[in-house]
Amino acid sequence: LVTAPEGADVIVVNTCAFIDAAKEESVDTILEMAQHKGKGGKLVVTGCLAQRYAGELAKDIPEIDHILGSADFQSLAKALSPQAVVKLPSGKTKARKALPVIQVSETPTYIYDHEAPRKRIGALHSAYVKIAEGCDRPCSFCIIPKLRGPQRSRPIDDIVAEARALAKGGALELNLIAQDLTRYGWDQGSSPASRQTLAQLLRELGKIDEVAWIRLHYTFPSAFDDELIDAIASEPKVVKYIDVPLQHISDAMLKRMRRGHSSRVTRELVKTLRARIDNVVIRTTFIVGHPGETVEEFDELCAFVSEAKFDRAGAFTYSIEPGTTSALLPHRVDADVMAERQQTLMEIQRKISRERHEGMVGQEIEVLVEGVSSESEYLLEGRWYGQAPGIDGVTYLADGQVPPGSLVRARVTQASDYDLAATLEL
Structure with a gap:
């Protein structure tokens, strides 16, 4: 795995098609990744947009090498090595037939289990x-x-x-x-x-x-x-x-x-x-x-x-x-x-x-520390249980040095519409 698409042998775009905004973002990302696809590289599109608009994607974005439906991404390895040699029962070998550009199951049935390989990205906590x-x-x-x-x-x-x-x-x-x-x-x-x-x-x-x-x-x-x-x-x-x-x-x-x-x-x-x-x-x-x-x-x-x-x-x-x-x-x-x-x-x-939030000022809360805030290097950023990752606000901690993934006690000092500010209770 690499940290950036530039120079990658394979770029996989996992898409969403729930609402128009998600479709537009998915298409924009595919087009952006197509520009990064190097010579000999492959661009694979999977997820809901692929499930729903496979034909249109193949027609309108020829840079795409493979389109896998929302439950077909487990075929990624086959898609990336379509000409691998397989051994026949007779002992002879032959080249495996290449997968089609589009591979979409009409009714998705796949569900992963705990043995499926998983690469963690982002915060481990x-x-x-x-x-x-x-x-x-x-x-x-x-x-x-x-x-x-x-x-x-x-x-x-x-x-x-x-x-x-x-x-x-x-x-x-x-x-x-x-x-x-x-x-x-x-x-x-x-x-x-x-x-x-x-x-x-x-x-x-x-x-x-x-x-x-x-x-x-x-x-x-x-x-x-x-x-x-x-x-x-x-x-x-x-x-x-x-x-x-x-x-x-x-x-x-x-x-x-x-x-x-x-x-x-x-x-x-x-x-x-x-x-x-x-x-x-x-x-x-x-x-x-x-x-x-x-x-x-x-x-x-x-x-x-x-x-x-x-x-x-x-x-x-x-x-x-x-x-x-x-x-x-x-x-x-x-x-x-x-x-x-x-x-x-x-x-x-x-x-x-x-x-x-104003009613919480003065209360002591437990905060899961995410790390240094993007707002200021002098602030820590975390969440109390009432803030889910990615969709709610955050809690800013104005003092202390605590590693990401720590659970700390803090006292709320300020409130805004969606965020809180607090000080560590040492």
Whole structure:
């Protein structure tokens, strides 16, 4: 492996195609990497953009040597040595047939296990663990089931084996991810008794000595049960932080989005999580401008956000995805109206976030130190449990010299909209 594309023998671009912005970024990256491809080098494109637009990519960007679907990247070695000699049962040898430029499985089924080679990049103290792949939900705006295939959950012992290896390599924080985290295990059997559960997984991961924080991402509001809530509340290593995209609160909008539950379920979930999990931090996201969203429905969403006072919330403007049910719906919202609604909703949330942070001034918190801040060499940068890596703000530490990956006690001294400042408690 090399640290820069210049001079690399092979450049692999792993792409996203979830929304328009992700598609544009993926295409821009492919074009940029094509400029770095040296003579005799190879450019391989994989991931969701490859899964969805393989033909268009091959036609429009001839510099691409191989296109592998979202579940076909395990064929990378074959793609890179297509003319290798293979031995026949007769003892004779022949050149293996080259793989086609495009290799995309119609329905992705691959899921990696703990024995799959993994090269860690970035900070070693925080790691992502994918516990399942694919999604079975019919959300009308989402293309993921077509790109990633049906849900397939990894066995608990396999996940734990990977987590132990990561912990031995320095990981203090495990970020559990899947397209539908709370549906983990549902694909393993027809009856609840035959399935493994997310709660069981959390308890097993909590037994790993080196791990300090276990964080849940991408949960689904109607999939929480008592067992899971109890596990989050009682397991000391499971941080009290729940990422649960709600998308909307209007019953009419939830029906158009085919979310499979009512606003009552959403409101009851928020109430239950706060009642049963001490100091829980709830992060969510919403979609504004979905086809059919009226002024009244958007106002209802704004009122809900103002009332619920989420610790973290993001808003996305609706992105038309060909092949989804929503793309066929009438009454589309103009782009400028969507942008205005996004700004309005985020301004409501900004004030809530600021208020919550100001309420933390004077409190003592535990901070996972990331390293020297990019803002100033005189500041350290870290996160308390209420800040997930990459998506939330950070906590700045104004004094002390602490190595990355350290867990320290600090006292909050200042608050901004999304960040905190604190001093070390020595």
